[in-house]
Amino acid sequence: xxxxxxxxxxxxxxxxxxxxxxxxxxxxxxxxxxxxxxxxxxxxxxxxxxxxxxxxxxxxxxxxxxxxxxxxxxxxxxxxxxxxxxxxxxxxxxxxxxxxxxxxxxxxxxxxxxxxxxxxxxxxxxxxxxxxxxxxxxxxxxxxxxxxxxxxxxxxxxxxxxxxxxxxxxxxxxxxxxxxxxxxxxxxxxxxxxxxxxxxxxxxxxxxxxxxxxxxxxxxxxxxxxxxxxxxxxxxxxxxxxxxxxxxxxxxxxxxxxxxxxxxxxxxx
Numbered sequence: 001x002x003x004x005x006x007x008x009x010x011x012x013x014x015x016x017x018x019x020x021x022x023x024x025x026x027x028x029x030x031x032x033x034x035x036x037x038x039x040x041x042x043x044x045x046x047x048x049x050x051x052x053x054x055x056x057x058x059x060x061x062x063x064x065x066x067x068x069x070x071x072x073x074x075x076x077x078x079x080x081x082x083x084x085x086x087x088x089x090x091x092x093x094x095x096x097x098x099x100x101x102x103x104x105x106x107x108x109x110x111x112x113x114x115x116x117x118x119x120x121x122x123x124x125x126x127x128x129x130x131x132x133x134x135x136x137x138x139x140x141x142x143x144x145x146x147x148x149x150x151x152x153x154x155x156x157x158x159x160x161x162x163x164x165x166x167x168x169x170x171x172x173x174x175x176x177x178x179x180x181x182x183x184x185x186x187x188x189x190x191x192x193x194x195x196x197x198x199x200x201x202x203x204x205x206x207x208x209x210x211x212x213x214x215x216x217x218x219x220x221x222x223x224x225x226x227x228x229x230x231x232x233x234x235x236x237x238x239x240x241x242x243x244x245x246x247x248x249x250x251x252x253x254x255x256x257x258x259x260x261x262x263x264x265x266x267x268x269x
Contacts, residue, residue, distance in 0.1 A: 003029035012048035019052035026124040027215040029269040030063040031192035036071030050087040070097035114141035129161035169195030174206040179223035186220040
């Protein structure tokens, strides 16, 4: 599956280095750039990525998508996109948090809008996805992240209900989590670059030999954690953090218990 690389909120010089590495080392042609700070810093970072793409691949060949993580209100988003659209953006991800602001922005902005937090923080993402008219008003593209969505099956239910194109992305997952997202993208047959080139951001992983993108692509495959890497990771987690994760897992299990019980009852009748 084709993947994009990611450039965090770093300096223009570091943004250029990361972009050239993504191109030369991993064959990526699509870069997602984090924005949402000062407009001057955001523009300098995006301009640096565009220059590196055009220099390495040819003018306009590489693609840039930006992600504001809902940092803007509608007025700020409009002002930012008037400037940043000069760098040939594929889309802007979650520019605003509020649905009304997204609708307002799309009515006056030529840059396609993708939604991420709108879906994954919804009380019922599947029900929201079924609201076809509303989804078409607020976004051109939907971002699906299988980990916060509850796995592949839950993500597929949301995907099947959505009336707009989908890009699968990760939540800064290890190679194990990335493999789940790559498999989801494969099941959905997504042809555009998915947001799964984030493994390069990790100093360590949970597998012995992580698989980086090759020619801008990751392979659909099953990935199991390496026991030694798991034990090493466990030793780096504080007791307080371990308790936090156990409680979070317990809350997640409890939240899904009604659905699991319903499935068991349905299967037995």
